[in-house]
Amino acid sequence: MRYKFIILLTLVACSNYDDKYKIPNVYVYKKIYLNNPSNKNLRFSGGWIYSDGGINGIIIYNVDDKNFNAYERSCPHKSLQDCSRLDVGKDNIKIVCKCDNSSFLLMNGMPLKGTSIPLKKYMVKHEKSTNVLYITN
Numbered sequence: 691m692r693y694k695f696i697i698l699l700t701l702v703a704c705s706n707y708d709d710k711y712k713i714p715n716v717y718v719y720k721k722i723y724l725n726n727p728s729n730k731n732l733r734f735s736g737g738w739i740y741s742d743g744g745i746n747g748i749i750i751y752n753v754d755d756k757n758f759n760a761y762e763r764s765c766p767h768k769s770l771q772d773c774s775r776l777d778v779g780k781d782n783i784k785i786v787c788k789c790d791n792s793s794f795l796l797m798n799g800m801p802l803k804g805t806s807i808p809l810k811k812y813m814v815k816h817e818k819s820t821n822v823l824y825i826t827n
Contacts, residue, residue: 711807713745716745716827718812732823735752745763749778759797760814761812762809773787779793813826
C-alpha cells in the first residue's frame, strides 16, 4: 500500500497537466525581431502586438522597455470555441474574452472580471545585443 501511494504521488507531481487551464499545451518557439517595422509597437513601454504561434496566437506586451510579457490568445477558462480568441480592448489596458466578456490586465495577465484564472503566459527572453525576443514555453 505504501508503494502505491508513493508511485501515485510521483505521477501527480511529475505530470505536465495543468487543470486550471481549459486549453491544451502546445510547443511554442518564436523569434520577434524588434527592429522589424511590423513590430514597431513593441519599441516603447505599453506597446503590444499580436503574433502567430500558440493555439489562437500570442499577445506580446512591452512592460517597461526591459521586460516583456507574452500571453496565449485563448480564454484560459473556456474550452476552445470560435469566441475564445482574446482581443486587446480599445483602451489598450484590458484583454477581453468574446465568449463571456471576461477581462484581464494587459500589463500582467491577471483577471479583472468574470474569472479567477490568469492568462496563460509564455517565457520571454530579450536578447539586447541583437534586439530579439525569444518566446518559448
